[in-house]
Amino acid sequence: MKTLILNKNEVLNYLKIENVFDAVKNSYIDFCNDDVLQPKITSIDISKNNAEMDFKYGYSKSKDIIGMKIAGGFWDNPKLYDLPSGVALINLFDAKTGIPVAIMDGTYITSYRTAAAGALASTLLAKADSNKLAVIGTGDQAKMQIIFHINYFGLKYINIWGRDIKKASKLKLELETKYKDIEFNIYNDVKLACMDVDIIITTTPSDKALVKKDFVKDGCHINAIGADCPHKQELDENLFRDAKIVTDNTSECISRGETRTAIQNKIITESDIHAQIGEILLGKKEGRTNNKEITIFDATGMSIQDINTSYMIYKKAISDEVGISLDIL
Amino acid sequence: MKTLILNKNEVLNYLKIENVFDAVKNSYIDFCNDDVLQPKITSIDISKNNAEMDFKYGYSKSKDIIGMKIAGGFWDNPKLYDLPSGVALINLFDAKTGIPVAIMDGTYITSYRTAAAGALASTLLAKADSNKLAVIGTGDQAKMQIIFHINYFGLKYINIWGRDIKKASKLKLELETKYKDIEFNIYNDVKLACMDVDIIITTTPSDKALVKKDFVKDGCHINAIGADCPHKQELDENLFRDAKIVTDNTSECISRGETRTAIQNKIITESDIHAQIGEILLGKKEGRTNNKEITIFDATGMSIQDINTSYMIYKKAISDEVGISLDIL
Numbered sequence: 036m037k038t039l040i041l042n043k044n045e046v047l048n049y050l051k052i053e054n055v056f057d058a059v060k061n062s063y064i065d066f067c068n069d070d071v072l073q074p075k076i077t078s079i080d081i082s083k084n085n086a087e088m089d090f091k092y093g094y095s096k097s098k099d100i101i102g103m104k105i106a107g108g109f110w111d112n113p114k115l116y117d118l119p120s121g122v123a124l125i126n127l128f129d130a131k132t133g134i135p136v137a138i139m140d141g142t143y144i145t146s147y148r149t150a151a152a153g154a155l156a157s158t159l160l161a162k163a164d165s166n167k168l169a170v171i172g173t174g175d176q177a178k179m180q181i182i183f184h185i186n187y188f189g190l191k192y193i194n195i196w197g198r199d200i201k202k203a204s205k206l207k208l209e210l211e212t213k214y215k216d217i218e219f220n221i222y223n224d225v226k227l228a229c230m231d232v233d234i235i236i237t238t239t240p241s242d243k244a245l246v247k248k249d250f251v252k253d254g255c256h257i258n259a260i261g262a263d264c265p266h267k268q269e270l271d272e273n274l275f276r277d278a279k280i281v282t283d284n285t286s287e288c289i290s291r292g293e294t295r296t297a298i299q300n301k302i303i304t305e306s307d308i309h310a311q312i313g314e315i316l317l318g319k320k321e322g323r324t325n326n327k328e329i330t331i332f333d334a335t336g337m338s339i340q341d342i343n344t345s346y347m348i349y350k351k352a353i354s355d356e357v358g359i360s361l362d363i364l
Numbered sequence: 365m366k367t368l369i370l371n372k373n374e375v376l377n378y379l380k381i382e383n384v385f386d387a388v389k390n391s392y393i394d395f396c397n398d399d400v401l402q403p404k405i406t407s408i409d410i411s412k413n414n415a416e417m418d419f420k421y422g423y424s425k426s427k428d429i430i431g432m433k434i435a436g437g438f439w440d441n442p443k444l445y446d447l448p449s450g451v452a453l454i455n456l457f458d459a460k461t462g463i464p465v466a467i468m469d470g471t472y473i474t475s476y477r478t479a480a481a482g483a484l485a486s487t488l489l490a491k492a493d494s495n496k497l498a499v500i501g502t503g504d505q506a507k508m509q510i511i512f513h514i515n516y517f518g519l520k521y522i523n524i525w526g527r528d529i530k531k532a533s534k535l536k537l538e539l540e541t542k543y544k545d546i547e548f549n550i551y552n553d554v555k556l557a558c559m560d561v562d563i564i565i566t567t568t569p570s571d572k573a574l575v576k577k578d579f580v581k582d583g584c585h586i587n588a589i590g591a592d593c594p595h596k597q598e599l600d601e602n603l604f605r606d607a608k609i610v611t612d613n614t615s616e617c618i619s620r621g622e623t624r625t626a627i628q629n630k631i632i633t634e635s636d637i638h639a640q641i642g643e644i645l646l647g648k649k650e651g652r653t654n655n656k657e658i659t660i661f662d663a664t665g666m667s668i669q670d671i672n673t674s675y676m677i678y679k680k681a682i683s684d685e686v687g688i689s690l691d692i693l
Contacts (some may be wrong), residue, residue: 133436133451140580
């Protein structure tokens with residue numbers, strides 16, 4: 036049986052905002068419908084190389100597909116090897132036979148499916164007329180979150196905060212060339228960036244709180260995207276006290292996400308978490324119910340997002356005869 | 365950066381008894397020298413397809429290589445799809461950059477490195493003049509254990525036990541054609557197969573004890589290969605009471621191996637385990653010390669065996685310009 040190999044550019048050609056948004060939406064529904072087996076995410080720490088490798092894997096019962104994503108943060112790559120710091124490879128297996136049906140780059144898939152998760156959460160939890168967005172961070176995920184949010188909201192103002200003002204300016208320039216009707220502003224003060232916005236998205240690998248409680252106005256929605264392992268934190272844990280908290284996967288967010296710090300510091304307990312996002316999509320729990328509440332979406336990412344997105348690409352590539360088909364096993 | 369893809373036959377061409385034996389020997393030494401990070405083995409149960417997928421992964425510090433093996437038992441494959449029940453794929457990553465350097469079939473590697481582990485344990489724990497071997501099981505691993513043991517011992521008699529007498533006869537015929545100086549006998553009674561032999565090797569997926577305590581004579585060495593997850597058992601747990609017990613990796617054998625049942629039934633405690641095999645190779649613990657003792661080697665298999673074996677193949681293939689080199693990431 037053949038294994039289809041898809042490279043970075045072949046994968047990128049199939050990634051569209053709408054189809055990834057749908058794949059991620061279905062992932063959250065699958066997860067809450069108990070259609071997914073996902074062992075706990077594990078990591079190998081390679082601190083001598085300033086790197087970390089994460090293993091996210093799962094089984095989609097309805098698709099009968101097993102997926103394994105090996106994804107790394109190799110922070111010295113840009114400086115030492117002229118390579119991106121984020122690298123990922125996805126393997127998909129037929130769960131009837133165990134044969135690998137596809138192997139593909141997972142870097143862009145990670146980037147797109149994470150941005151889609153943020154945009155989807157905002158459509159459920161932010162005010163529908165949100166027009167001011169603040170993004171904390173200037174990397175690839177900051178850019179992708181902005182692009183996805185522009186697709187789903189009538190944004191007029193986008194604030195970008197970065198430690199490195201050059202990187203922030205470069206991102207601003209790139210985006211304002213493309214989106215001429217939107218006003219982009221850069222800040223080196225998180226408070227000023229967050230003041231008066233409707234949606235805040237955190238996308239950094241910070242290990243201490245950047246967004247303080249008093250920076251956030253009533254009715255604001257926050258997507259906590261960056262913090263996905265125990266030593267990371269971007270939000271002041273006090274923000275969790277009165278907020279409506281939604282997770283992608285409560286058990287992972289409690290052990291690896293932003294929610295972890297809030298629980299550990301006894302600001303909230305697990306029972307204060309309002310919902311997993313799939314429960315809102317299924318109509319089992321409410322999303323935003325008024326214009327005053329502060330909502331937080333905490334995401335650590337799930338294997339089923341990678342499986343559903345890569346499987347969608349695999350099916351399209353097979354149909355278009357794209358990629359290289361090899362007998363490996 | 366390129367990823368080298370090697371198919372089943374290309375991998376097989378590089379698998380030789382001696383080089384796999386050496387790779388496995390070095391793996392046990394690396395493990396006991398703390399050169400290896402190995403998260404716990406995890407599994408996904410796919411019982412609706414009568415299958416299971418295991419994920420074995422690790423990091424070799426000295427090679428700066430991360431390996432991930434996705435290996436499955438798909439028991440309906442031969443019957444329904446004319447495919448082998450054991451399937452495996454190995455991914456190797458450069459731990460400096462996170463780029464996948466090689467992707468290869470892992471089926472033969474699993475088969476060879478497991479047989480090498482058994483033969484290596486026997487060279488350390490069986491009597492040097494062992495000439496009678498019993499193998500419980502008639503599958504691929506039964507055959508491979510026999511072939512590896514013939515290479516390291518002057519075997520004269522080999523007993524094969526199988527539930528399916530046709531499969532046992534087929535294996536006997538295949539082996540006696542190749543090894544004309546050895547007498548092969550088949551049995552459908554485990555007691556008769558084990559009586560008076562020097563080495564017993566269990567290779568089945570049995571879930572209840574096949575080899576009883578009174579079947580095993582003084583001075584016998586047992587390789588417990590088949591039982592590698594909680595519901596499996598091949599040895600009577602009472603065999604552990606007075607035996608010298610050696611594991612490949614004590615923490616995994618306690619949670620997934622044959623040793624698990626003996627501890628659970630309070631026949632032994634963890635402190636009764638004599639050594640990890642790498643400690644014997646390093647001269648920190650003794651192997652067999654007399655001709656009377658019964659020795660048991662319990663193996664659940666380790667990622668570093670897959671990493672060292674597949675890395676050896678990768679280096680040879682690169683040097684010989686074998687395989688297909690692709691830009692994936």
